[in-house]
Amino acid sequence: xxxxxxxxxxxxxxxxxxxxxxxxxxxxxxxxxxxxxxxxxxxxxxxxxxxxxxxxxxxxxxxxxxxxxxxxxxxxxxxxxxxxxxxxxxxxxxxxxxxxxxxxxxxxxxxxxxxxxxx
Numbered sequence: 001x002x003x004x005x006x007x008x009x010x011x012x013x014x015x016x017x018x019x020x021x022x023x024x025x026x027x028x029x030x031x032x033x034x035x036x037x038x039x040x041x042x043x044x045x046x047x048x049x050x051x052x053x054x055x056x057x058x059x060x061x062x063x064x065x066x067x068x069x070x071x072x073x074x075x076x077x078x079x080x081x082x083x084x085x086x087x088x089x090x091x092x093x094x095x096x097x098x099x100x101x102x103x104x105x106x107x108x109x110x111x112x113x114x115x116x117x118x119x
Contacts, residue, residue, distance in 0.1 A: 089109060092105060092109065
């Protein structure tokens with residue numbers, strides 16, 4: 001009887017250990033599943049981050065190109081305006097008009113001088 005009670009106790013202990021082992025294995029599979037899910041989310045976030053960085057670089061490149069073209073356009077227009085102003089001033093001076101007496105011409109020439117000082 002003592003031997004049977006002892007073996008029954010050992011059987012119960014092994015059953016409890018098997019049950020604990022199953023629970024631990026289930027917890028381990030849940031943890032592994034969560035790790036895989038986090039890795040997948042991490043990869044998705046890294047891909048989104050890379051895409052955002054590429055987009056930002058493209059936007060910055062476009063902005064710099066646009067600014068460069070704008071500067072070139074402004075320089076071209078400024079040069080043309082200066083040339084036109086100088087031609088107009090020389091035209092008035094070569095026509096030997098007395099521009100100081102004509103209020104309209106004097107205002108126009110003074111305004112042109114003001115504009116040429118901005119460039």
